[in-house]
Amino acid sequence: MTRYQNLASILSQRIEQGLYPIGVRLPSIRVLSKEHGVSITTVQQAYRELEDQQLVEARAKSGYFVARRKMRPGLPDCCNTTQCSLTIPQWDRVLDMVNPVQPGETAFRFAAPDITASSLKPLTRSLSHLSQRQYLRTFDDEDIRGSFELREQIARLMIDSGSRMDAGNILITDGCREALSIAIRCVCAPGDVVAVEKPCFHAGLQLLHGLGMNMLEIPTDPVTGISVEALELALEQWPVKAILVTPTGNNPLGYNMPIERRKALLRLAQEHDVAIIEDDAYGELSYPYPRPATITSMDFTGNVLLCSSFSKTLAPGLRVGWIAPGSYMNRAIHMKYVSTGPTASLPQLAIVDFITQGHYLKHVRRMRSQYQHNRDLITRWVTDYFPCGTRISRPQGGFLLWVELDHRIDTQRLNRALSEQNISIAIGAVFSAAGKYDSCLRINFARQPTTELKNAVRQIGVAIHQLLEEK
Amino acid sequence: MTRYQNLASILSQRIEQGLYPIGVRLPSIRVLSKEHGVSITTVQQAYRELEDQQLVEARAKSGYFVARRKMRPGLPDCCNTTQCSLTIPQWDRVLDMVNPVQPGETAFRFAAPDITASSLKPLTRSLSHLSQRQYLRTFDDEDIRGSFELREQIARLMIDSGSRMDAGNILITDGCREALSIAIRCVCAPGDVVAVEKPCFHAGLQLLHGLGMNMLEIPTDPVTGISVEALELALEQWPVKAILVTPTGNNPLGYNMPIERRKALLRLAQEHDVAIIEDDAYGELSYPYPRPATITSMDFTGNVLLCSSFSKTLAPGLRVGWIAPGSYMNRAIHMKYVSTGPTASLPQLAIVDFITQGHYLKHVRRMRSQYQHNRDLITRWVTDYFPCGTRISRPQGGFLLWVELDHRIDTQRLNRALSEQNISIAIGAVFSAAGKYDSCLRINFARQPTTELKNAVRQIGVAIHQLLEEK
Structure with missing residues (x-):
């Protein structure tokens, strides 16, 4: 700053x-x-x-x-009853949403970071340089756990989150998605029940569904995170095997769960002998600095598995994530071996260069500040252009805003209307297994603000007004 | 040639x-x-x-x-009874085997191609060139199915194997391993029984084990492949859901299954409504040209899933494979989405360049001829240096030789003895769920032959002789 x-x-x-x-x-x-x-x-x-x-x-x-300001929008009303759902009917909608960007589209629908920052240039240079001699390396030189140097650097970076680890505690994966997939299979078998935040990021729900798990959606506060009280009730009623949470820079709500709540969650999980899977992909993009300590860092039982990646801090195209699987390392290595084999080594080596040459921390600092600044802007734009009564989240990290509209609005219909103007949003319905959040949407605010972006937000506002008038 | x-x-x-x-x-x-x-x-x-x-x-x-020659070594005796095994105890041994190469090690233990050929240079150039501008692309522009251009090129290449497909039938994966993992999950649920060749490549066995499947090992002839007759008996006794086979350039036996046997296998599978998962990673490295038609190309039911990659033809470090999942495309896309998300785009684009500029076919032709030549050499070396009575496979594709030693030899012990000379082989035990093949080993002959390699084979021979003398 x-x-x-x-x-x-x-x-x-x-x-x-x-x-x-x-x-x-x-x-x-x-x-x-x-x-x-x-x-x-x-x-x-x-x-x-x-x-x-x-x-x-x-x-x-x-x-x-x-200045005299408009009323600040209220918080979204995410909390309601716990429920157990056996299937997710939203796959078609998700598939629709992850379609490639159309030419000229203003896409708010992805959870992608801004990759145009000049502070990423040294990484591109490393990649290009290394690919002249390293790209085709076979697996012969590769540890199934990933580059030792990279794992050492990740362990160092994790000191900021309160963790004392070394390279031996970390396994490199093809992005955070594979880390989560491995984590779930480490602690659960198909048919098991996994507790999730509600709303929960759609890839997480699809992942659990794809691996044959049953999901228990736990009410989640837009400021303090998953309700430990509701979870406690749920653990008494259901044979929950694991809890999947994103306590820092939550997707989609953007909150940082307060430290005391993290501790309470961990205590509860330990009491019931339930594993916690902590998605920390947005952890280093927390606006408050130093960032909040991970739940993983508070655990001494080995029953908390941390999943993360460079997809949100650097670029998703790198496909480099990691898992710190606690006491499940042997299982995790087996899962990694059978799901994809070793992760490509070139991007790993380029990231090592980027970190050791001091570019990484500089870049992340810059992006944190950009995202915080953009958060203020998007909050103002939504306040100005969306109808009165719109509720929005107060992100404390990352680059995603959760918006709750008048309950008469179906955001899937809104998205169809917006597609004529080549604008797209993430619809709320895919963030719950039970098909809630039909009136919600998620907006990406990672990119540098431009008049075009501002106008696109205005156009969304106009479209909402029009839908309301039709009612 | x-x-x-x-x-x-x-x-x-x-x-x-x-x-x-x-x-x-x-x-x-x-x-x-x-x-x-x-x-x-x-x-x-x-x-x-x-x-x-x-x-x-x-x-x-x-x-x-x-010339008057030494007796040609006999074929390995792979065939014996069918059996159902519920666990694989070999994971520790596999883990041992996939350790990174030691400095100065002559490693025969991997199934890695020769990546030093000058015909790969245009690919390295493309990769380096593209990484200057493409590497950090987010997922926004990416189809979860992978690059359309690459899928089109793969469909074209597959014409040689008798298949008429288009880009819409193909899904890009993080290597063949992910393709297999997706294929198995498309057609099976945990607890199901999958029939495999015996011996079967160890990653296949670990994969089935990791996904919770039960394996049924079917006797496999070193020249004609999986016994259709034994399989028929097995299908009558067991509720088999899928058959996993590598009919072309089989790993570890190297055979090309005769066309008539492929047809018989397909007929049998169709009669019993069992899916076939066809691993074709070595398909284009068949020495006979044109290469044998895939089982996939003979099928009209959509119940044959083809898995392949550029790992054996180009380089495993690219991490680009594919699946042609027949009638299971929707399930396959979901599995891909939940297991790793889209595959990195840069290597895909570089491979498109390499193919469209005419380098690919030239390179594969060259490697096919190199591997065939090396096959003759390694056959001679093993005949010359290994004890009389040693049995070896007759590879018709790929770069792997299967060797069966005197039954008093334990190849795990042999490997330990060789490690003192910094030489490593793949031990036979990991190629069967039931712990057979203790006296077998697999040798990689991909690399350009050198005096050093020849001496290493001689050293293996000496070590075997020594172990025999100790008996």
């Missing part, structure tokens, strides 16, 4: 907390410059940033004032 | 067939030159090649004569 962004963030927090009420005159540029030990220009930039966010307004010859 | 190789092959066939009996004087250089319309030099080169193979010997001023 640059100095002006830092200052803007401090001021914006004070406004949010009500320290500077609406209409009040804010400290002068000179006072702030002195108070924070920064230049006049920095304060001016910070105020301009806050103006962009419509938090403050400049009045000629009077200075800056806290 | 060059002219002299072609002539050498014709002459060698005549000798094998007994048209030129042992000790007989062969046609003069001049006569052959006229008969085949080739130069004197070509005939001389052909005779030199046959001398190298110890098929002919030159006698000063008299010309060339059919």
Whole structure:
């Protein structure tokens, strides 16, 4: 974060907390410059940033004032009853959603990061350089667990999340999807019951379904995450084998589960001898820094399996993920051997270069700040253009916004209407096995904001208004 | 194949067939030159090649004569009773075997192709070139089924195997392993019985085990493949759901199953409504050209699933395979989505370049000829250096030789003895769920022959002799 962004963030927090009420005159540029030990220009930039966010307004010859804002949208209402579902009827809808991007399409539907950042260039260079001599390497030199150097680097990066691991605790996979698939098969057999967040990211639901598991959907709060209380009730009623959670930068809700709730979840799982599968793919994209500790880092039983990847922090096309399977390493290696064999080595080696040359942390820092900035923008755009009464999440990490519309709106119909304007969203229905969330949608806000993007959000708003008028 | 190789092959066939009996004087250089319309030099080169193979010997001023040879080794005795096994205890041994290569090791233990051929260079160039701009592409542009262009090219290549498919019948996977894993899950549920060849390649056995299947091992002839007769008996006794076979360039036996036997196998499977999973990874490395038609190409029911990859023809590090799942496409797409998501696009695009620019067919032709030549050499070396009574396979494709030693030899012990000389082989035990083949081994002969390789084979022979003497 640059100095002006830092200052803007401090001021914006004070406004949010009500320290500077609406209409009040804010400290002068000179006072702030002195108070924070920064230049006049920095304060001016910070105020301009806050103006962009419509938090403050400049009045000629009077200075800056806290702006009168639209009501902040409410939070989505995700919580309702626990239920056990045996099938997922949404596969056709998911398939529809993961179709390739059409020419000219403004696609909000994917959970893909921004891969246009210049800070990724050293990675592209490494890949190109290495592919001249490394690409065709056979498996002969490859450990089924993946590159030792990469596993060492991942263990180092994981110190930030509170974990003390070494290369021997980590297994490289073809993306986080394979890590999850391995994790589930490590702790469950087909027919077993797995508890999931509700809403749960659609690949997770399809994965459980594809592996023959039964899903138990647990009410999940858009700010504090999976309900430990509801889970406790569920564990008493159902023979749950594992709990699949994404506590940091949750997909689709964007929350960071508070540390105390993480601890309570772990305690509950340990009491019932249930495994936790922790999806940490968005972990390093948590806006609060340092990032929250993983549940894995708090566990001493080996019954928490961490799955992650470079797909959200770097690029999904690399297909490099990992699993830290706790006490299940032997099973995990067998699963890896039988599902795809060793992961391609070239991208692994390129990532090692990228990390050891210091580019990785710089890139992730930059993206974190970009995504946080974009979160504020998309929040404003949705507030401005979507109908009053729209509820939205408050992402604390990642680049996904969850939106709950008026209950008369079917977002699948909305998506069809938007397709005429070459815009696409992720429909809410695929985030639950039970076909809930028909009025919800998920929007990707990873890309650098442009007028075109802003207009696309406006067009979504117009389409929603039109659907409402038809009712 | 060059002219002299072609002539050498014709002459060698005549000798094998007994048209030129042992000790007989062969046609003069001049006569052959006229008969085949080739130069004197070509005939001389052909005779030199046959001398190298110890098929002919030159006698000063008299010309060339059919050489007196050592007895040709017998065929391995693979066939014995059908049996149903519920577990595979060999995982530790497999894990041992797939360890990374040690510095200085002469590794015969992998099923890896030769990737040092200069005909692969255009592929490396494409990869490097594409990675400058394509590598980080997100999934947004990617079809879960893989690159359309690549699927079109694969469909074209498959015409040689008798199949008429189009891109819509093919799904790209992370190597053949994922294709097999998807195929099995398309047609079976955990607990089902799958019939396999005996011996069966170890990854296949581990895969079935890992997916919770029960295996039924069917006696397999080292020349004609899986016993259709034994299979028929088995199908009457057991509720078999699928048959997993590698009819072309079989791993580990190297046979090409005769067309009539393929037809009989298909008929049998259709009568019993059992799916066939056809592993064709070595299909294009069949020495006879044109290659044998796949079982898939003879089927009209959609109950034969073809799995293949570029791992044996190009390089395993590419991690690009495919499945043509017959009538199971929808299930296969779901399995692909949940097991790893889309396959990395860069290697797919590089392979498209390599094929469309005409490099692929040239490369495969070259490797086929290299492997056939190496097959003759390794056969001679094993005949020369291994104890009398050793039995070996007669590979008709690929680069793997199956060797059956005196039954007092335990090849795991042999491997330990060889490890002191930094040589490794694949032990026979891992090729059967029932722990048979303790006296067998598999040797890779893909690499260009060198004195070092020849010496390594000699060292294996010496080690076997030593173990026999200890008995």
